[in-house]
Amino acid sequence: MSDRLEPIEDRGGKAQPLLQVNGLTKHFPVRGGWFGARKTVRAVDDVSFAIGKGETVGIVGESGCGKSTTARLLMQLMDRDAGELIFDGMQVGHEMSLRELRRGMQMVFQDSYASLNPRLTIEESIAFGPKVHGMADGAARALARDLLGKVGLRPEIFASRYPHEISGGQRQRVNIARALALSPRLVILDEAVSALDKSVEAQVLNLLVDLKREFGLTYLFISHDLNVVHYISDRVLVMYLGEVVELGPVEQVWARPAHPYTRALLAAMPSSDPDKRTEVPPISGDPPNPIDPPPGCRFHTRCPFAEPLCTNSAPKLTGLDNMGHQTACHMAIPGSGHSRAPATAA
Amino acid sequence: MSITPAQILPDAALQAEPAAKARGYWATVGRRIVRDRISMVCVAILLAIVLSALLAPWLHLADPYQGSMIRRLRHIGTSGYPLGTDELGRDMLARLIYGGRLSLLIGISPVILAFGIGTMLGLVAGYVGGWVNTAIMRTIDVFYAFPSVLLAIAISGALGAGIANSIVSLTIVFVPQIARVAESVTTGVRNRDFVEAARASGAGPFTIMRAHMLGNVLGPIFVYSTGLISVSMILAAGLSFLGLGTKPPEPEWGLMLNTLRTAIYVNPWVAALPGAMIFAVSICFNLLSDGLRSAMDIRS
Numbered sequence: 242m243s244d245r246l247e248p249i250e251d252r253g254g255k256a257q258p259l260l261q262v263n264g265l266t267k268h269f270p271v272r273g274g275w276f277g278a279r280k281t282v283r284a285v286d287d288v289s290f291a292i293g294k295g296e297t298v299g300i301v302g303e304s305g306c307g308k309s310t311t312a313r314l315l316m317q318l319m320d321r322d323a324g325e326l327i328f329d330g331m332q333v334g335h336e337m338s339l340r341e342l343r344r345g346m347q348m349v350f351q352d353s354y355a356s357l358n359p360r361l362t363i364e365e366s367i368a369f370g371p372k373v374h375g376m377a378d379g380a381a382r383a384l385a386r387d388l389l390g391k392v393g394l395r396p397e398i399f400a401s402r403y404p405h406e407i408s409g410g411q412r413q414r415v416n417i418a419r420a421l422a423l424s425p426r427l428v429i430l431d432e433a434v435s436a437l438d439k440s441v442e443a444q445v446l447n448l449l450v451d452l453k454r455e456f457g458l459t460y461l462f463i464s465h466d467l468n469v470v471h472y473i474s475d476r477v478l479v480m481y482l483g484e485v486v487e488l489g490p491v492e493q494v495w496a497r498p499a500h501p502y503t504r505a506l507l508a509a510m511p512s513s514d515p516d517k518r519t520e521v522p523p524i525s526g527d528p529p530n531p532i533d534p535p536p537g538c539r540f541h542t543r544c545p546f547a548e549p550l551c552t553n554s555a556p557k558l559t560g561l562d563n564m565g566h567q568t569a570c571h572m573a574i575p576g577s578g579h580s581r582a583p584a585t586a587a
Numbered sequence: 588m589s590i591t592p593a594q595i596l597p598d599a600a601l602q603a604e605p606a607a608k609a610r611g612y613w614a615t616v617g618r619r620i621v622r623d624r625i626s627m628v629c630v631a632i633l634l635a636i637v638l639s640a641l642l643a644p645w646l647h648l649a650d651p652y653q654g655s656m657i658r659r660l661r662h663i664g665t666s667g668y669p670l671g672t673d674e675l676g677r678d679m680l681a682r683l684i685y686g687g688r689l690s691l692l693i694g695i696s697p698v699i700l701a702f703g704i705g706t707m708l709g710l711v712a713g714y715v716g717g718w719v720n721t722a723i724m725r726t727i728d729v730f731y732a733f734p735s736v737l738l739a740i741a742i743s744g745a746l747g748a749g750i751a752n753s754i755v756s757l758t759i760v761f762v763p764q765i766a767r768v769a770e771s772v773t774t775g776v777r778n779r780d781f782v783e784a785a786r787a788s789g790a791g792p793f794t795i796m797r798a799h800m801l802g803n804v805l806g807p808i809f810v811y812s813t814g815l816i817s818v819s820m821i822l823a824a825g826l827s828f829l830g831l832g833t834k835p836p837e838p839e840w841g842l843m844l845n846t847l848r849t850a851i852y853v854n855p856w857v858a859a860l861p862g863a864m865i866f867a868v869s870i871c872f873n874l875l876s877d878g879l880r881s882a883m884d885i886r887s
Contacts, residue, residue, distance in 0.1 A: 344789065419784065
């Protein structure tokens with residue numbers, strides 16, 4: 242066992258969420274031609290959530306809903322327009338520097354090949370991060386070999402190889418080792434298994450579960466694959482056009498989806514049982530252009546239960562029970578005025 | 588619906604031994620170029636020319652400045668003058684070999700200088716992006732708008748004749764071309780995920796440029812620059828031909844071509860010799876650049 246970087250210390254204790262995100266917002270300006278009006282893509286709009294210590298939180302949604310932008314904003318690879326990040330009780334940018342945050346939080350990207358430098362050996366790629374944070378070259382290389390073993394790759398075979406010489410699943414294992422090299426407490430997995438074929442995907446998922454236990458990690462797991470999210474997550478966040486529409490423990494959300502979009506997503510999941518074949522398309526059309534998101538509830542253009550109210554006012558995230566299951570739908574808000582809304586509690 | 592871990596077989600590939608010992612990228616490129624016959628012939632010719640130019644004083648050649656009114660324009664193969672004599676009766680072999688020193692110097696050094704400056708500009712423009720990119724690249728476009736021959740003549744003319752000035756003017760001609768290539772390669776590499784990953788690990792811009800960008804960017808720029816050496820040789824010869832480079836009686840291929848052109852009807856073979864040298868060197872650099880390009884084109 243070689244030396245590792247000390248993980249940044251646990252400050253807030255068990256009850257303090259590891260990462261708290263408040264009002265995270267990112268708008269991209271788009272110019273419409275030479276004299277066109279400046280428009281904005283609302284990629285991520287007022288997203289708030291918290292990740293508890295040791296938890297796995299999944300983010301699901303169609304492509305273009307802002308999942309990856311959220312990941313990049315959390316990782317500070319992009320500047321956010323608004324919102325605050327609180328890592329273990331410390332506000333990022335004030336009580337916690339960017340450099341410290343990057344020790345505490347690491348990311349695995351979707352494209353296993355593009356995320357490794359083709360000119361560096363695998364060992365050098367993994368050792369790069371610890372060296373940036375002041376580890377000596379020899380120690381960093383020893384750590385890299387040690388971590389290769391942890392992700393199931395024999396260091397004597399793989400350490401001196403180049404990324405193009407190994408398979409996609411092996412590369413993604415290397416990327417995971419690279420993320421772990423900084424002893425992070427939170428690992429963001431941005432579609433980390435989506436590009437792998439099914440059997441390799443399952444192996445990598447199980448590796449992730451094992452590593453989580455061994456290193457006491459917390460995961461933010463971003464995927465469009467509902468089965469995978471259900472398998473690995475404790476809680477899940479459903480995003481639609483840059484907004485959180487539903488959030489809650491994964492079993493609750495799967496059993497009693499509250500938002501019509503979540504219901505449609507779950508119904509669209511292919512079933513291996515021929516008697517349970519989906520015959521009616523649960524949702525039709527493409528998501529509206531995020532450059533001009535519809536007013537009110539963003540889902541009303543595709544929602545079968547849309548009423549005039551939904552066009553006029555945007556629903557806020559509202560708690561459904563005391564388990565933390567929340568949704569942003571007028572139908573779930575008592576007294577919202579929607580015909581299907583529950584009656585106002587007395 | 589969920590995935591059952593128990594059913595998963597171990598990944599056979601994880602246990603497999605690699606077929607061959609992994610080699611570094613540059614080692615592989617080196618091996619490939621050595622196997623390329625055309626490139627190796629070019630390397631041999633260039634080495635012979637460069638070495639003879641460098642070692643000229645020790646080769647027991649005739650004095651390249653010593654003329655003779657009675658031995659002008661001897662044919663190739665005349666005894667004592669294996670490559671004949673020029674219009675002032677000077678030994679052509681000695682002048683060609685000594686001429687290589689200046690010709691190669693003003694042919695190669697502008698490319699080396701422009702390689703350094705252009706790579707730096709392009710790397711910064713490509714990596715930083717935004718208004719820095721706009722400022723650098725638009726300035727460079729201004730230079731790029733002139734045909735290179737015209738620009739070289741204009742700058743040389745403004746600075747005045749001389750070897751140093753022609754090197755400066757050729758450097759200015761090549762910087763925009765190399766910077767452009769460097770910028771586009773850098774922009775391509777910068778957007779790859781591994782650069783993001785390096786940023787995510789907390790590395791600063793200079794560490795990222797040194798550790799992650801340079802290795803991926805230098806190759807293509809280097810290939811492009813080798814190709815420019817032949818252009819540089821020809822432009823340098825052109826400047827000397829126009830009287831903007833070296834001054835007589837200094838032996839230099841471009842200048843020799845100029846002074847011998849009056850003798851083209853009397854002794855065409857001798858008059859063509861400096862041109863043949865320029866041709867040989869530029870085509871060798873060109874072929875070498877092509878060879879490098881294909882040697883570096885490993886699936887990466």
